[in-house]
Amino acid sequence: xxxxxxxxxxxxxxxxxxxFHYSVKRLMTIFSLYAQHALEYKVRSxxxxxxxxFDVFVYVLYWRGVLQNGQSGGLxxxxxAVSYYLLLLVAGNLLQIHIEEExxxxxxxxxxLSQYLLRPFSYFRFKFFxxxxxxxxxxxxxxxxxxxxxxxxxxxxVVTDIYAVPLIAAIIVSAYVLCFIYKMIIGIMAFWTIDYTxxxxxxxxxxxxxxxxxxxxxxxxxxxxAFALLQPIGYTLYxxxxxxxxxxxxxxxxxxxxMQWVWMIILYAIYRLFWYRGLRVFTAVGQ
Amino acid sequence: MVIQVSHLSKRYQVHKKDPGFMxxxxxxxxxxxxxxxxxxxxxxxxxEGELVGFIGPNGAGKTTTLKCLSGLLFPDSGxxxxxxxxxxxxxxxxxxxxxxxxxxxxxxxWDLPAQETFLLNKEIYGIRDxxxxxxxxxxxxxxxxxxMIRVPVRKLSLGERMKMELIAALIHAPEVLFLDExxxxxxxxxxxxxxxxxASYNRLHHSTILLTSHYMEDVRQLASRVIIIDHGKIMYDGxxxxxxxxxxxxxxxxxxxxxxxxxxKLQAIGELVSYEFPKAVIKVxxxxxxxxxxxxxxxxxxxxxxxxxxDIEDVIRDVFTNAPKKL
Numbered sequence: 001x002x003x004x005x006x007x008x009x010x011x012x013x014x015x016x017x018x019x020f021h022y023s024v025k026r027l028m029t030i031f032s033l034y035a036q037h038a039l040e041y042k043v044r045s046x047x048x049x050x051x052x053x054f055d056v057f058v059y060v061l062y063w064r065g066v067l068q069n070g071q072s073g074g075l076x077x078x079x080x081a082v083s084y085y086l087l088l089l090v091a092g093n094l095l096q097i098h099i100e101e102e103x104x105x106x107x108x109x110x111x112x113l114s115q116y117l118l119r120p121f122s123y124f125r126f127k128f129f130x131x132x133x134x135x136x137x138x139x140x141x142x143x144x145x146x147x148x149x150x151x152x153x154x155x156x157x158v159v160t161d162i163y164a165v166p167l168i169a170a171i172i173v174s175a176y177v178l179c180f181i182y183k184m185i186i187g188i189m190a191f192w193t194i195d196y197t198x199x200x201x202x203x204x205x206x207x208x209x210x211x212x213x214x215x216x217x218x219x220x221x222x223x224x225x226a227f228a229l230l231q232p233i234g235y236t237l238y239x240x241x242x243x244x245x246x247x248x249x250x251x252x253x254x255x256x257x258x259m260q261w262v263w264m265i266i267l268y269a270i271y272r273l274f275w276y277r278g279l280r281v282f283t284a285v286g287q
Numbered sequence: 288m289v290i291q292v293s294h295l296s297k298r299y300q301v302h303k304k305d306p307g308f309m310x311x312x313x314x315x316x317x318x319x320x321x322x323x324x325x326x327x328x329x330x331x332x333x334x335e336g337e338l339v340g341f342i343g344p345n346g347a348g349k350t351t352t353l354k355c356l357s358g359l360l361f362p363d364s365g366x367x368x369x370x371x372x373x374x375x376x377x378x379x380x381x382x383x384x385x386x387x388x389x390x391x392x393x394x395x396x397w398d399l400p401a402q403e404t405f406l407l408n409k410e411i412y413g414i415r416d417x418x419x420x421x422x423x424x425x426x427x428x429x430x431x432x433x434x435m436i437r438v439p440v441r442k443l444s445l446g447e448r449m450k451m452e453l454i455a456a457l458i459h460a461p462e463v464l465f466l467d468e469x470x471x472x473x474x475x476x477x478x479x480x481x482x483x484x485x486a487s488y489n490r491l492h493h494s495t496i497l498l499t500s501h502y503m504e505d506v507r508q509l510a511s512r513v514i515i516i517d518h519g520k521i522m523y524d525g526x527x528x529x530x531x532x533x534x535x536x537x538x539x540x541x542x543x544x545x546x547x548x549x550x551x552k553l554q555a556i557g558e559l560v561s562y563e564f565p566k567a568v569i570k571v572x573x574x575x576x577x578x579x580x581x582x583x584x585x586x587x588x589x590x591x592x593x594x595x596x597x598d599i600e601d602v603i604r605d606v607f608t609n610a611p612k613k614l
Contacts, residue, residue: 029410033403040398114359115394118387120379121411280361283299 030121031129038133045134049141052092056085059214075219080245082155084216087241090146092213094139095172095237097179099131100203103187104196113282124271128180135176159246167253168243174260179236181267188271191278212238232263289463289495290333290356295365296519297326297351325351327519328365336493338485340510340527342500344607348519349499350389353465356497357387369463383412386461390468393452395440401451402436405458412459419458426454429484446477453484464488466498470505482508503600517607527599535602538576539595540569545588556583565590570597 038045063081107113116123150156159168186203190196208214210233217228217238228234239256242248248256303319304310326348333339341349354360355367358374358381367374372381395404409419427433430450435443440451449469457464466485470478486509489496500506506513506527513530515523523530540557544565553559556579557571571579576594583589 026410026413030407033407033410036403037396037399114354114387114389117359117377118357118382118385119408119411120382120413283360 027129031132034129035133035136037130038137042137045137046141048098049093049138049145052089052096052142053145055213056089056092059085059088076216079155079157082153083157083245084241086146086149086153086156087158087244088213088237090139090142091175091237091241091244093142094135095175095179095240096211096213097131097135097176097183099127099180100183100187101200103127103184104190104193104200108188108190108278108282109196117279124184124275127184131180157246158244161246164243164246164250164253167250167257168240171243171253171257171260172240174257174264175236175240178232178260178264178267181264181271182232182236185267185271185274188274188278191274191281207233210234211236212241216242232267235260235263288332289335289337289370290331290497291366291368292332292352292356293330293366295326295329295352295355295367296324296363297348297355297360298322298324298363324519326355326362329516329519329521330365331514331521331524333495333497335495336489337512338489338496338498338510340498340500340506340513341516342503342506342513342603343516347516349516350467351519352516353387353467353497353499357385357465358382359387383459384461385463385465386456386459387465388453388456388467388469390449390471393448394455395448395451397441398439400437401440401443401455404440404451404455405436408455408458414459418460422458422460423454426457429487430454430480446473446480449473449477449481450484453481457488460492462494464494464496466496466500468500469498470500470502478502478504485509503598503603507599515603515606522606530606531596531599531602534606535597536573537570537597538573539597540571540576540580540583541593541595542567542569542583542587542589543591545590548587552587 060082063076063085064078067076067078067081107116113123116126119126146156159165186199189199193199210217210228210231212234217234218225220228235256239260243253243256299322301321301323302314303321304314305319325346329348329352341352343349351360355362356369356374358377361375370381370384372378374381395401405419405423408414414422427436430453432447432450432454435447435451436454440448443451453469469485470481473481482505485496485498488494489509498505498509511526513523513525513527514521515530523534539560542553544567547564548567550559550562553562553567553569557569560568560570562568569579569583580592580594583592
């Protein structure tokens with residue numbers, strides 16, 4: 001190796017980045033490397049899947065008791081409840097992003113963020129590709145479990161209109177991105193907090209309540225229902241599950257998709273604002 | 288000029304709490320906040336290909352400066368330019384041309400072989416296949432780690448991990464390299480290997496390197512120019528040997544005697560630093576060292592005599608201890 005033999009920087013790096021196919025190949029390679037990393041911890045994914053499976057089991061038992069006593073007021077049948085929570089089993093694993101704690105604790109508070117900031121790839125994209133394989137692995141467990149359960153349970157009701165499927169798929173993808181942005185905002189709050197744990201606990205309660213994880217949003221008391229149905233968290237879990245259940249018309253599906261995009265734009269703007277302000281107070285502690 | 292720093296300052300807010308339970312209660316109502324200047328109005332420039340040692344005690348501001356230069360921290364005031372870029376803007380072309388290696392932390396995936404991290408960086412930095420193969424081959428050869436890049440990182444020793452860390456940081460052939468304590472925690476053999484590597488890398492690639500280290504040996508072996516920083520201020524910026532010549536007030540006469548001489552007689556020459564017959568070390572005034580040496584040769588049974596510069600570490604310690612103002 002000598003000075004003369006050294007390739008100039010400009011020729012060592014490909015200057016074809018703007019080319020679409022190169023960008024896609026590059027992102028696919030990055031995704032596959034992160035997928036490889038996530039696969040190393042597949043047992044952990046299985047355990048987390050088991051946690052949601054247990055939750056779903058408890059919710060179904062609860063609703064069985066409620067509906068046997070005729071306390072739903074006719075808003076909700078047992079078939080719908082079983083379908084909702086079994087689909088939630090997939091949605092909870094596939095769409096419920098868990099990036100915020102890593103962002104807050106490992107990256108911001110323990111200083112690992114430095115390692116990301118020093119590389120020419122945005123932190124947002126890094127985290128997106130880190131999280132995606134985990135969701136796909138866990139979501140895969142959910143789909144397998146759902147298929148298995150559906151062999152024995154007759155109550156599962158899903159959309160039968162084949163033409164609605166592309167729209168519902170778009171809602172699911174948008175739900176993923178929306179949830180990701182929301183959790184990134186929660187995570188970067190650690191720029192301004194000394195003890196992030198309290199904030200995280202509040203966030204879990206808010207998410208459980210307003211995502212439709214505990215109770216479907218349309219069953220909430222009327223005084224908070226309107227708000228619950230409008231706020232962004234509902235669009236990350238509740239609406240996608242209800243869409244797969246086939247309860248919406250085409251018009252309503254388009255409306256849901258439009259609202260998801262509105263929330264994505266608003267939340268991403270908030271994320272960018274907090275991100276750049278946060279970087280100014282970041283002290284790269286521990287690094 | 289690759290690096291230009293002009294009147295750079297970076298301050299931190301530090302909350303102070305009185306000791307004990309009542310201190311905790313009081314801090315609920317009123318917080319004592321103190322502003323600490325980690326870096327206080329420093330200026331320096333570094334030319335292309337220079338290897339500069341950045342030294343100072345803990346909390347002197349070395350790492351903060353490196354973080355400002357690499358774009359991790361936003362300066363409170365002053366101007367910083369590296370390769371013509373403002374680091375904190377963290378533009379992708381800038382980040383593609385620098386690297387910051389920190390001895391205490393790593394970017395490697397713990398449960399995967401280091402090779403996977405190198406591949407990730409290849410994509411992140413957009414390195415062409417041929418350039419990647421060439422760079423990796425050269426780094427692996429220089430660091431002698433052919434067999435280790437396929438072993439999960441958790442199975443590697445600290446020194447081996449540090450080598451992998453260097454490969455991950457250098458795979459994109461950065462033009463500017465910031466090394467923060469690269470030899471910390473390594474044994475002396477591994478420290479030497481690391482030093483040899485950094486020296487070779489600087490020589491072969493003509494990279495600009497700014498190095499901080501607690502080990503003076505690192506700086507002595509690698510850097511001809513040093514910047515000494517303390518309490519956020521630059522106290523010295525220049526050649527390492529000039530520092531010794533300018534600030535070491537003494538020289539050491541290292542003597543091997545033919546026959547025993549009582550210590551009090553040797554003390555008449557200068558301060559007897561150590562004496563274990565037949566070897567003695569005497570500290571004398573710098574400008575009187577030749578006279579003292581002549582006196583020793585004439586009046587004592589001297590078998591061998593050397594006039595030595597004091598240890599660089601002692602000189603720097605004296606600088607920190609005795610010179611509160613800029614030198």
